[in-house]
Amino acid sequence: MKISISVNGDKQTHDVEPRTLLVQFLREQANLTGTKVGCDTSSCGACTVLVDGESAKSCTMFAAQADGSAVTTIEGLMTDGKFNRVQQSFQDEHGLQCGFCTAGMVMAAVSLLEEIPNPTESDVRIGLEGNLCRCTGYHNIVKAVMAAARVK
């Protein structure tokens, strides 16, 4: 089936099998491999992207369900060659180590800060519950998101 998704402002139209997941569409059809796959039970959140501005695990939806939508991935977060505040704070606060969860974590954090502009530490921890990291103990991820919230 032919579907069309605006990915990072770029219209991507591809003929895919109906069972194609959004994450497969992004990685294999749109060739945007920044979005990762870390599990097969929608548990880890490495595949988190924004679909029409809201965070979504791109392994939990078919590409066809995003037909006509606007999707933002980690590759589309920068503006005029500058990091989004969340990207910048992840760098500044050492919020990543191996980097495999990072794209999903950053996208989830962007969405979280849209929803809760001035979060408490507890808001951040609960808000990121759907994104797993094995390297950082979450310490610096939480610190990074709190720091990003302070950048207005």
Place this chain on the structure above:
Amino acid sequence: MTTTTNPPDFSGGPSPRGSILGNAVRRFEDPKILRGEAVYFDDLSPTGLAHLVFVRSTIAHARVTNIDTREAETMPGVVAVYTHENIGLKPNVSFAMLPDGFARPPLANGTVRFVGDMVAAVVAETRAQAVDAAEMVIVDYDPLPVVVDPEAALADGAPILFPDLATNVAIEFNFAEADPELMAEAEVVVSGRFVNQRVAPVPMEPNGIVVEFDKEKNLSLTVPTQAPFGVRDPVAKEFGLDPEKVRVRAPAVGGGFGAKSGCYVEYLVAISAARQLARPIKWTETRSENMLSMYHGRGQIQYVDMGLKRDGTITAVKVHVICEAGAYPSVGAFLPFLTRTMAQGVYEIPKVEFTSVSAATNTTPTAAYRGAGRPEATAFLERIIDMAADELEIDPVEIRRRNFIAPEKFPLTTVTGANYDVGDFNKALTEACRISGYEELRADQRSRRERGDTVELGIGVSTYVEITAGGQFQEFGAVKIQSDGTVEARVGTSSHGQGHATAFAMIVAELLGVAMEDVRVVQSDTALVPRGSGTSGSRSLQIGGSAIYNASVEVLEKAKVLAAHLLEANPDDIVLHDNARVGVSGVPASALSWADLAAAAHDPTRRPAEWTDDEGLMSELDFNQGDATYPFGAHVAVVEVDTETGRVNLLRHIAVDDCGRVLNPLLVSGQQHGGVGQGAAQALYEGVSYDSDGNPLTGNLMDYAIPSAAEFPSFEVSNTETPTPLNPLGAKGIGESGTIGSTPAIQNAVVDALSAMGISHIDMPLLSLRVWQTIQDTRAK
């Protein structure tokens, strides 16, 4: 060649040029990752790529009576289907110390021995087609008796995994006759049976491989590994190839934690298929597959007796360990040796008796996982000493202090043969107590008890010493000045998230005065680095970093000789100036840039006559530290336990870890946070489990509870700095300290919360149900 220089003092004020060492330098690795541009193996799709998917056993132990691949072979897009018959691989011996009889046929040859054992492999044009076809491979199983529990596997009449061996014993360690007088000095003997449960490493990136061929048709492999040479050499051996003709690259790697060491048999199957088909192949493990096929860690049952005087002085320790080796015993079977090595821990213990037996069971094989044998030692020591403290009514901090090996005793060899380099155990414990406010916490605990609060406070202490760079003391390092004056540093370690490119660039920049941005660190590619043992055992900074350090020192010495020659000066008068130029002391204006020097080194008319070769301004060496280092530390955990529900809440975790000189506190604290997180996860949440038929009950991330941010507090991590004399950086490892110190502190905290009820031990993971059940059982007594 090996060179050692005195440790630089970068702990205090600025060096003459303003030292960067010791500063929290942000990582060079991050921007690429944060833009989504870092390339992990699964991001590669070379032209002509075919995809491989495994058919794995759904039965824990069975005869395979028939494999019907006919229908699968006719499925759309299928290129080939492989079984034992046509894959062309020998049974694989993954660890040399174990009997060859435990060798693993990469694709099952008549018998499957755990759920996840591979039976067939399907190669198709797309991954979806391969998955579809794999489902059409029909395997007939004739079930055999299953053994999951390692103690049951050692009992008479147990099902035997390898009948030719007539035993499930993979390896035993027993270094001395049992001493009948072992506990003769003891006034009290405290005993326990502790389960250090099997856990799954769960790096966020699962396993896999991309097999390609270069223009000369030589193998070129991209593997998410911690040790590229650890893949290259077994591959070359298996296929009878010259190792130089096999290229292994580790691209960006999404975590390893020990489980991405070594050469998985899955790699061999993918390579054999690619060679037969003469086309590139990719295998990408799914997470559910990963939970079955990636080596598990820990998995010890420990019987421990500790003898003490009434004043708390330890007189002896006796330990018997039963280790779960899994269906095809590998490194995991050997790890009780490291548990034994660390069985004396931070204490003066005159007599240590340690025996172990590692058993094959119908489960996923075990191997190294963050700490690899050492956390298990700290776990039993810290548990049993707390039980002793409880029994003798001595404060847990005090009983530890009464038994610590004193700082002036170092260096020393323990009764189990570990050569401790440096240590000041009470310094770390005192600091952890200070940060935690230990006395105030105890007062809070008392007042809760006095007012009958149903939510108890628990305070857990653990002190540890561990082995880093154990067994792998040597590493390759090279530093070369490029024609533009930038520096290339090559190293045999292989970063997979630790930030080595940043750390090693700091070392070069410090010694050569160049900007960190002008240092390119080359690693993780067997075509670009001649040799290397990779990254494991917390070895990389101390061994690989020291190799880079010494190579930088040599390059600077060469540069001084060259500058003296060019400036017609005495080499002793040549210095590295603040402007990163090399020239006569006090005369920076005439000093030479690194680019000038690199050009001169390649010019026979400008360099000294005795420099006959044209290698340029470079140094290549192997640094050998000669022994392991022994980092130590103290952790304090503070928990609340709701006695009505059994729920444990980790309120605070304080980690004071001594890894010697700290090169980059940002990276060190990151390792501490991550280690504490994984250690806390073992204490509170994680555990691989099987039913009695060997079916995994934790086969995906829904059922295996790796914690999220919501389960943890922020951690309070800091360091004491006791430099090791063994390397020029004064550095010891930090990668595994967090997991070693945190798990027992948290377990002790939960038991401490419930100690007033008469509870002296609860096995991990300390999930609500288990804690609640223990409370119920205790109250019913």
